[in-house]
Amino acid sequence: MPYRRTPAVQARLDDRRRDLLDAARALLADEGYAGCTVAAVAARARIATGSVYRHFPSKSVLAVELFRSVVTTEVDAVSAAARRPADPAEGVAAAAETFARRALRRPRLAYALLAEPVDPAVEAERLVFRRAFRDVLAARVAEGTASGRLPAQDPRLTAAGLVGACAEALIGPLSGAPTAYAPGPPTAEPPTGDPHAADPHTPARLAAFTRRALGAPRADDP
Structure with a gap:
């Protein structure tokens, strides 16, 4: 037996x-x-x-499971932020802002998830991660175009572009920010004067960029 x-x-x-x-x-x-x-x-x-x-x-198997567990938490947080506002464009902007704020609070972790060189198995999971974020955004973009609140566009293409833009905008600050940033009043320049340092205003600026990319700018955007 x-x-x-x-x-x-x-x-x-x-x-x-x-x-x-x-x-x-x-x-x-x-x-x-x-x-x-x-x-x-x-x-x-x-x-x-x-x-x-x-x-x-193996280390690779451990790293893949680790990546999945961490990313699931991040996707859940961004998904919740995207669903909260009634307006679809504000939902997508909230998702981008949440993604950036969480990344800047834990820069070393976020850099590992986004850009650090990893084994091929983890790199494959990274693509799954980006598609999961894309799908969260695409659902709200599709809602906006169907209701006429957003101009006609390809929701998946728009969402993929936004995910890529947000990740690219954060990689520099994350790679040059060994400690988490402390939320505070907006600054015109990064606090240290280092062009790669984390600027507390970055999440709001990414939200504003997201609205403009969707065709729904807001008058008070920074």
């Missing part, structure tokens, strides 16, 4: 797997993918390195 794990044994294994993912998530936020070695994850979780392989057969 093949061995079957008891519920108690399975629960302990599930807990250990969650502990490993939590440790990997903390390392990702502090050091990026380069710091997420199997040995570092094991040390952060306070277990033997060999024990990690009982749950994840």
Whole structure:
């Protein structure tokens, strides 16, 4: 008769797997993918390195699952922001602003998700990530064009362009911002004078850019 794990044994294994993912998530936020070695994850979780392989057969498998778990949280946050305003254009703008604010609060993590060199398996997941954001935006753009609130346009093409533009606009600040930014009054220039530093006004400016790209600018846009 093949061995079957008891519920108690399975629960302990599930807990250990969650502990490993939590440790990997903390390392990702502090050091990026380069710091997420199997040995570092094991040390952060306070277990033997060999024990990690009982749950994840390779660093690549661990990195893919880690990426999925982190990205799911980000997509959920952006999706909730996109649904909140009644106006479709404001929903898309809110999604772009939320994406940027969350990225700038945890720049090392966001840079890892967006641009850090990674294994091919994680790069494939990165494409899935971008498409998930595209689909969130495309749904609201389609709503706006169907109702006549937005000019006629291809919702998926517009959404893909917005996702790419937001990511590109953030990569410089994220790569040059080792610590999270503190929300404060808008500034004309980044606080440090560094052109790659995180400017607290960036999320609002991306929201304004999004409205203009959709054909729905607002008079008080910065």
